[in-house]
Amino acid sequence: MSGKVDRRVRRTRQAIHRALVELVLEKGYDGVTVTDIIERADVGRSTFYAHFTGKQEVLFGDLGGLAFLHPAPSTDGPLLAFTLPVFEHVADERSLVRALLGRRGGAAIVARGEQMLARVVREEFLARGAAPSVFLDLTVTCVVGAFMGLLREWADGDTTTTPADLDAAFRAVVIPGVEAVLARR
Secondary structure, eight states: OHHHHHHHHHHHHHHHHHHHHHHHHHHOGGGOOHHHHHHHHTOOHHHHHHHOSSHHHHHHTTGGGOGGGSOOOOSSSSTTTTHHHHHHHHHHTHHHHHHHHSTTSOHHHHHHHHHHHHHHHHHHHHHTTOOOSHHHHHHHHHHHHHHHHHHHHHHHSOOOOOHHHHHHHHHHHHHHHHHHHHHTO
16 A cells, blocks of 8 residues: 555655646746645645645755765765766756756755755865865865856757767866866865
8 A cells, every 4th residue: 555655645746746837847946836836746735734824945955865965974986976976867857957047046046955965075075185265265265166067058958969068078177177176284
C-alpha cells in the first residue's frame, strides 16, 4: 500500500514542479503565484501545501539531493572537479535551467545558486590549504561569477555548445588563476 502512496506523492510533486517550470518560462519567476501553480498542476490548495510551503520550496526542494552540490572537499585530483557534472546535469535539465537562470528567472534563484556554489568552492579551496581571508572570498566570487555567467549565457542562448565545451572554456580561463591563488599560501 505504501508503494502506491509513494508513487502518488512523487507524481503530485512532479506535476507541481513541472507546472512551476512552465509558468516561469511563460511569466517569469516573480510573476508566478502559488494559485497559478495549483491551477496548472491541477491540484488542490491543501494538496499543494501538504507537499510545499510555497513556490520557493518547489524550486529548491530537490536541490539538496544533488550529490555534486555536496562534494567532499578535495585535496587532490583536478581542481573544481564538480564543474563537468554540473554542466552535464544542466544539459539534462535545460528547460528548468532556462526558467531559473535565464532572463525570466528571479534574482532570488540566482542568488541561491551562487550561495550554494560559493560554499562548495570555498570549502575546496580551504581543504587545499588556502587561508581564510578577504582575498580568498574575492577569488571565490570570481570563480562563481565565471561559472554562473557561462550557465546563464548557455541557458538564454540558442547555442549547441556541449557540457564538455563549457567545462573546457571555464577551466582554460579560471583554473590558472585559482592555481596561482592556491600557490600563494
